Amino acid sequence: MRILYFDIDTLRADHLGCYGYPRNTSPNIDAIAREGIVFDQVYASDTPCLPSRSALLTMQFGIKNGIVNHGGTDADPVVEGVERRFQSRLHATSLPRRLQMAGLHTVSVSSFAQRHSAFHWYAGFNEAFDVGKFGFETADEVHAIAADWLTRRGGGDHWFLHVHMWDPHTPYRAPPSYGEPFVNEPVPAWLTESVREEHWAMAGPHSAQEAIGFAPNESWARLFARQPQSIDGAAAVRRMFDGYDTGVRYADDYVGRLVDQLANLGVLDDTAIIVSSDHGETLGELGIYCDHHTADEFVSHVPMIVRWPGLGTGRRAGLHYQIDVFATLLELVGGKPSRGWDAQSFATPLERGQATGRDHLVLSHCAWTCQRAVRFEDYLLVRTYHDGFHLFPAQQLYCLRTDPHEQRDLSMVRPDIAARGEAMLATWHHAMMPSAARGRDPLENTLREGGPFHVRGQLPSYLERLRATGRGEHARTLAAIHGAKS
Secondary structure, eight states, rough: OOOOOOOOTTTOOGGGGTTOSOOOOOHHHHHHHHHEEEEEEEEEEEHHHHHHHHHHHHHHOHHHHHSSSSSSSSSSOOOOGGGSSSSSHHHHHHHHHHHHHOOEEEEEEEEEEHHHGGGGGGOSSEEOOOSSSSTTOOHHHHHHHHHHHHIIIIIIISSSEEEEOOOSSSSSSGGGGGGGGTSSOOOOOOOOHHHHHHTTTTSSSSGGGGGTTTSSOHHHHHOTTTTSOOOOHHHHHHHHHHHHHHHHHHHHHHHHHHHHHHHHHHOGGGGGEEEEOOOOOSSSGGGOOOOOOSSSHHHHEEEEEEEESSSSOOEEEBEEEHHHEEEEEEEEHHOOOOTOOOOOOOHHHHHOOOOOBBBBEEEOOOSSSSEEEEEEEHHHHHHHEOOSOOOOOSEEEEEETTOOOOOOTTTTOOOHHHHHHHHHHHHHHHHGGGGGGGOOOOHHHHHTTTTTGGGGOOOOHHHHHHTTTTTTHHHHHOOOOOOOOO
């Protein structure tokens, strides 16, 4: 068995043609989708990058593996302490180790471990290649390493190759020579000028007035011309969508080149291909631009495309965690899960073509905000514990069927539905706590340590910026909530 996993960072499902996007961002990924299965409702349990890939590696939720933040105690896995044997527990239980035990040679081409000091990522990989640019590389640089490995080893059998491309990740960095493939195509219609004007008055990092962080960054403006500094009009809205979509298209080009290489090696028909991501991106939703700050639909929902020899084609509904899909694929190659995994395989119903899925999912984020969300039926309930200076209410409720861009909070008008979501969250939390990392909820520990890593220590200077840009009322509110020295 051969498995090629394209892990395209920050890839929104709804910006791919196979998920209905009208722009031609993904011709090669769409071709893979036509020959495989497209899962419509797959979510990363923990976001963003470090928590998400750590969940995939450990096949556990962040509340158990201890990795929910991008800094502080809860950016590292749980230490075993006195019970640690010659080889660690993770060595035996990680997903790549379980693939090894199923007979696959495991390889990762990624700068993820170096970017986040996430060296636990290497547990279970026979080979690991660091691209060397800490996540600022482009797909051509990743392709050079992956293509070389395929030239040397791809014609053999029994391998799993993880290829990680960063191009859709902020700051949008497709090479200038790639041009502007979407300059004559309309931008998504929901982000009207009136919506943009409403967002202009909002607060928070990566809000409309600070689309690059907490303030415009002139050095980044020179380095990353596709990334808008602020969303000050229709031209900036276009620049954002075009910059992101061009990153998707650039990565897609190199997906196509590696697929073509498999064909030239004569192994394409016998190779499984997976396309997914660690998380998505907010492109205006909730007033956040060009980043990933929340446990909402657009950060947590990831594409999942599986072209698997003999498994069939078509679309599959049903709520699944991303780790559930990988547990399923492990079972399909004869592997066995580890005791303590939160992932649940659905290999048997998938092979039989039967509908399956979880009743609901709990989604977590602690790097820019501290939030947990519940995805159930048509709804998304978001519970905020730290607003990341966005002034989110403690509870939000959205109907994703009628309000796909989260513009109408229903928590006050449908308290019955909100209460159901809250009950699901409470039940999940009660079930998780006996095995919580370090004996406590990592989200609560993050709050005790000063909150989400990316906003720690930023409030004093940001309050000054809010006052200087006519948003003094927001400054007063944030100071009252968090204290001016946060």
